[in-house]
Amino acid sequence: MKNFLPILLLLAFRLAAQDGTKTCEKLQRIISVVNREHYSPKPIDDSLSVYVFDTFTDQLDTYRNLITGNEYKHLSAYRLKLDDMIRTGDCSFLDQFASVYRNALERKIALLEKIRNQPLDYNVKDSLRFSRKHFPFDLVESDQERIWKKRLRVEIFEEMSSMTSNLDSLKANFTAIEKIASNKIFESELCKTNSILNDRNGLTANLQSQFLDIFCQYFDPHSNYFTMDAKSSFMSTLSTSNFSLGIDFDFNEKQEVVVADVVPGGPAARSHEFERDDVIISVADADGRGYTLSCASLDAVGELLFSDNNKQVSFTIRKKNGSLHEVTLRKQLMEATGNDVYGFVIEKGIKAGYIKVPNFYSDFDGSEGNGCAADVASEVERLKKDNIDGLIIDLQENGGGSMEEAVKMTGLFIDKGPVTVLSDNRGKQHLMKDDMRGNIYNGPIIILTDGSSASASELFTAALQDYKRAVIIGAPTSGKASMQTLVPLDYSQSDYIKLTIEKFYRVNGKSHQGVGVIPDVAMPVLFDSLVQRESSFETALRNDSIRVRQGYDKWQTQWDASLVQQARQRVKSNADLQEIGSLNQQINSWYRKQKAPLPVTLDAIFADVHENDLLFDRIKKKALTETKLVVKNSTIESGAIASDAFLKEINEYRMKDARQNVYIDEALNMLSDYRHVHKR
Structure with a gap:
């Protein structure tokens, strides 16, 4: 011994x-x-x-x-x-x-x-x-x-x-x-x-x-080390489960599990209890077997949430104002439609085609159907049948995806030419371009952006802005102009690094790295100053420019500068946008102020917890306010949606989301101005 x-x-x-x-x-x-x-x-x-x-x-x-x-x-x-x-x-x-x-x-x-x-x-x-x-x-x-x-x-x-x-x-x-x-x-x-x-x-x-x-x-902030551990399996199971709760999950900066999105037509959407960025505190099955997410293993939580054997899940969620809600959901069989491109015909005196692009997805192995660009092309063709006066492409909250799809999508709307320039660590440039002459739509285009529009979204937006093909409205984009690839560290492929290997530049040689794509018509977006953009990262790559020798032909029928100026003046006097600006000022004031020492008493802490209840109630009310836009399905899609109960419910959810989007409302105003000028 x-x-x-x-x-x-x-x-x-x-x-x-x-x-x-x-x-x-x-x-x-x-x-x-x-x-x-x-x-x-x-x-x-x-x-x-x-x-x-x-x-x-x-x-x-x-x-x-x-x-x-x-x-x-x-x-x-x-x-x-x-x-x-x-x-x-x-x-x-x-x-x-x-x-x-x-x-x-x-x-x-x-x-x-x-x-x-x-x-x-x-x-x-x-x-x-x-x-x-x-x-x-x-x-x-x-x-x-x-x-x-x-x-x-x-x-x-x-x-x-x-x-x-x-x-x-x-x-x-x-x-x-x-x-x-x-x-x-x-x-x-x-x-x-x-x-x-x-x-x-x-x-x-x-x-x-x-x-x-x-x-x-x-x-740089986008280079990472990881293993094929519980975290990756936890996030991947969402797309493979047949029965679903109708919630997309993600991790916030505190590594808390949060609601990334609520899938229309699903159990979570029907409960009207879940919102984006709600923090999941705990989960439990029908037998009461549960976990507090702050301390449970992700394997165990993932099994409870995504296993088809657990048909009922109870949640404790923390809202943005700090309040806790108890919600029980029962899973249902759902189709994977959350990331798909979709569109509407939206009317306000004129008729516009609206296309929402959630992300730049790609069919990498050719077995799952079309990529994002092909789906956008199909949607444009459907909308053209309704004789639209202009096209609105919504990239708000689109965090990017496949660069190849972004290049293909750019090619749909320009005649031909360079789309972006890639540069590696040896200074070698690679031009990504559209070689196909012609385009699928000749009318005016407006792109909606915000601080979460990143990477591939920015590539597409910058290209159409440089070609004078579209007007950009909303908030400056994220400012990520780099490309990553996945590299195994050994032959066992148990350890990987996601590595930044290239930067991409605009066709004029400039870069939006760290600064974002600046909209032609700036509009206030709720919580915009709190969005984590590229410039907030300590190790972000610097902004620079390169010399590009390839020229490009700008669009023939450009947006008149007076129309852009007219829109800027209208935005300043828009009551809804003024209220959003006022709410942002209050949010920023609360967030940036240096708080005085807080007495550790129930009265003081209760007051601190509920300090912004009225503000968050106003924010929620404003976010849910509907415009007077008339939102319809295209003639081609109307019949198919009417005969499918699941698609019908998703469609109603998406229509409501479009009616609540004040940026679409201003886009319709701009398209109306454009038609008035170009039909003289």
């Missing part, structure tokens, strides 16, 4: 050494691929070391209540050494991070269990400080219990406040509500922490993946 302990210690040391060796091997392969293929590789130096160290430690302890000042001081010895250690094949630093992080998590659990077994004193005078800058790592271990007690009081008060908008009722039932809220907060914190410690992949393996991903993001 005496000889057994040294053997265990030696085994643990060897395992740790093996983990460090594997990490360094992966890093060396990443460095090799980056140096060979990345559009703008950077040297492995102190700048990388500082970025990776600061980002890594910040992600490990965002709120500065886990790692003590002494522990951070110990780790900070690596802040300027990571580059040197990686070059020499020494990745033992990861074991040090794992050791410190594990101790901090175990210390947190012990503290929470201790605090839970004694009543919290809600009469302690304390305050909560706010800062837009990160707080320093100055936690003192002897003070950690006091700090956690304060945080728990805050979280419990916030949870209680989110349960009701009636403060008097909350105070009258304080004991009962506090018990419910307290149990929920303690369970959530303990569950979240235990899930990190006891993840099936192991703490060190997860930290390795996190570190490698941050390492890749140093080169």
